[in-house]
Each structure stands twice: as structure tokens, then as C-alpha cells.
Amino acid sequence: MSNLSVLRVKSVQETLNLLAETDVTSKLLSGGVSITLQIRNGNLTCDRLIDISGVEELKSIQPVQINGKTFYQIGAGLSLSHVAKNSELKSKFPGLVSVIKTSSDPARLNAFTLGGLLTVKRNTGNLFPALAVLEAVIQVQNTDGEKLIPIMEWLTQVKKESSGLITAILLPDQSQTGWLVKEVKRRQMPGELIAGVVLCSVKDQNDVQSDLRLASVVDQFGVQRWTAIEEKINQAVAANDSFHSIMNDFDVQLQLRWGDGLDAQYRRQVLTALITRGLQEMIGSGEE
Numbered sequence: 695m696s697n698l699s700v701l702r703v704k705s706v707q708e709t710l711n712l713l714a715e716t717d718v719t720s721k722l723l724s725g726g727v728s729i730t731l732q733i734r735n736g737n738l739t740c741d742r743l744i745d746i747s748g749v750e751e752l753k754s755i756q757p758v759q760i761n762g763k764t765f766y767q768i769g770a771g772l773s774l775s776h777v778a779k780n781s782e783l784k785s786k787f788p789g790l791v792s793v794i795k796t797s798s799d800p801a802r803l804n805a806f807t808l809g810g811l812l813t814v815k816r817n818t819g820n821l822f823p824a825l826a827v828l829e830a831v832i833q834v835q836n837t838d839g840e841k842l843i844p845i846m847e848w849l850t851q852v853k854k855e856s857s858g859l860i861t862a863i864l865l866p867d868q869s870q871t872g873w874l875v876k877e878v879k880r881r882q883m884p885g886e887l888i889a890g891v892v893l894c895s896v897k898d899q900n901d902v903q904s905d906l907r908l909a910s911v912v913d914q915f916g917v918q919r920w921t922a923i924e925e926k927i928n929q930a931v932a933a934n935d936s937f938h939s940i941m942n943d944f945d946v947q948l949q950l951r952w953g954d955g956l957d958a959q960y961r962r963q964v965l966t967a968l969i970t971r972g973l974q975e976m977i978g979s980g981e982e
């Protein structure tokens with residue numbers, strides 16, 4: 695560890711070139727919170743750190759066109775507080791900005807960068823479910839080129855630190871007609887949830903109808919996007935039906951997934967109650 699070197703880079707290309715060198719092991723250093731912890735605990739396993747905190751390309755926020763669609767590209771080198779202060783994002787994605795502001799204490803919001811959070815995959819407040827309902831895409835580069843990975847695939851299938859340099863989060867440009875967050879917090883830790891639910895309604899491309907999207911985080915069960923019940927709820931709303939039986943089926947599905955231990959039972963009850971209350975507030979029906 696005493697031989698650990700730190701290289702400050704200025705560009706994405708320089709970072710990729712260094713990451714491609716195979717005779718030394720490297721790790722990226724962005725906000726530095728997790729890396730500092732690893733150094734302190736003596737479990738940082740690499741020969742050198744590549745400090746990307748000065749790479750301006752990783753700090754821009756701009757609309758971009760990809761395959762004919764507009765996305766807001768938010769640089770992975772930005773801290774949470776930078777993202778939350780951006781006026782364009784405040785007006786385009788007010789729900790996300792409010793989730794970010796309440797996701798942790800000011801010191802952590804200043805320190806954590808999007809790239810660090812996405813690598814560590816430690817959910818902060820309701821950030822990951824919020825990105826899930828917005829259908830965020832993670833932009834990653836290595837020397838072979840660029841990959842675009844949908845957020846749920848990123849969270850559930852991509853191994854930590856296996857994937858090169860995260861350059862940005864892409865948020866599809868879409869009009870959100872509703873946004874609601876329900877959560878049960880732990881008392882002792884800022885940013886720690888037992889369960890959180892984000893509901894978002896999004897106008898379809900023809901601007902005719904709003905579709906509801908739903909994602910949750912439950913501490914040991916992780917982040918989920920609930921597309922199957924979204925579909926049923928959207929159908930129930932269109933037909934002016936109650937969603938009561940949908941929630942009963944949902945509870946049965948959760949029992950099959952999570953089992954019936956005491957912890958799982960408690961978390962099932964919390965999640966089902968949060969979703970039901972959220973739906974009642976958002977679409978105002980559901981009680982028989």
C-alpha cells in the first residue's frame with residue numbers, strides 16, 4: 695500500500711488509456727468516499743489510483759440525441775449536490791431532484807459522485823428507484839467502445855467494477871405528469887431506508903394518456919421495477935376498476951419471491967402498504 699500512486703487525469707481518453715494498461719492494477723478515484731474507506735480499512739487492492747475528479751468531460755449536463763431520441767446526459771463526475779442545483783434538471787426532472795436532495799446529509803451530497811454511487815451500488819435514499827421509473831441508461835466506456843446499459847440491468851446484472859469508466863447517466867426526455875415518493879426510514883442513519891416506493895406517471899409519445907410506473911427499494915431485497923403490476927394498474931385505471939385485487943396478487947407474488955420469514959413478512963407488509971397508499975394518492979381510487 696505504501697507504493698500506491700495517484701495519477702490525476704484530465705480527459706476521458708487519458709483515463710481509458712491508463713485503464714487499458716495490463717501490467718498494473720488501477721482503480722478510479724472520483725468523490726473518494728469509498729476509496730478513502732478502503733484505504734483506512736486496509737482493503738484497497740490496486741497499484742494505483744486514477745483520479746478522475748478533474749475531468750471536465752464528466753461534469754456536463756446537456757441534451758443529446760441517441761438513435762433519434764432525446765436524452766439528458768448527466769456527467770458521472772458530478773456530485774449529487776451539483777445535480778440537484780442544476781436549473782434545467784430542476785425544471786425537467788423535479789421529482790428526481792427532490793429525491794436527491796433528501797437522499798443524504800449535505801456532506802455526503804457534496805462528496806458522492808454519480809459514478810461512485812453507481813459503482814458501489816449502495817442505494818442512497820430513493821435514488822435508484824427514481825432512476826428506475828425514469829428509465830435511466832448508464833453510459834459506460836472502455837477501450838472497446840461505448841455501452842448503454844438500462845439502469846435495472848446495471849443494478850442487477852453488471853458486476854461491480856467490471857465495466858470500465860462510467861461517463862454519464864442518460865435520462866430520456868419525457869414529460870412526467872405525476873410523481874410521488876413513499877418511504878419508511880431507519881431512525882439512526884441518514885439516507886437509510888427500510889422501504890421506499892417511487893411512483894411516476896409519464897405521458898405517452900402521443901401525449902394522449904399518462905402511464906404509471908412503479909419502482910421500490912427494500913433494504914435487503916434491493917431495487918425492483920414492478921412492470922407487471924404497472925401494466926395491470928394502467929389497465930384498471932383505463933377501465934375505471936379497483937386495483938384492490940391487483941395488490942392482493944402482488945402480495946402473493948412477494949411471498950413467493952421473498953419467503954415467509956418474519957423479516958420478509960414485515961417488509962412485504964410495509965411495501966404493499968406504501969404502494970397501496972401511493973396509488974390511492976396518485977389515482978384516487980382502489981378501495982372497494
Ligand SMILES: Cc1cc2nc3c(=O)[nH]c(=O)nc-3n(C[C@H](O)[C@H](O)[C@H](O)COP(=O)(O)OP(=O)(O)OC[C@H]3O[C@@H](n4cnc5c(N)ncnc54)[C@H](O)[C@@H]3O)c2cc1C
Binds near residue numbers: 770798802814861
Ligand atoms: C447510508 C449509506 C451507507 C453507505 N455505506 C457504504 C459502504 O458500506 N461502503 C462504501 O464504500 N460506501 C458506502 N456508502 C457511500 C456511497 O455509496 C459510496 O461510497 C459513494 O457514493 C462513493 O462515491 P464517490 O464519488 O466518493 O466514489 P469513490 O470513492 O471515488 O469511488 C467509489 C468506487 O467507484 C469507482 N468509480 C468512481 N467513479 C467511477 C466512474 N465514473 N466510473 C467507474 N467507476 C467509478 C471507484 O473506482 C471506486 O471503486 C454509503 C452511503 C450511505 C448514504
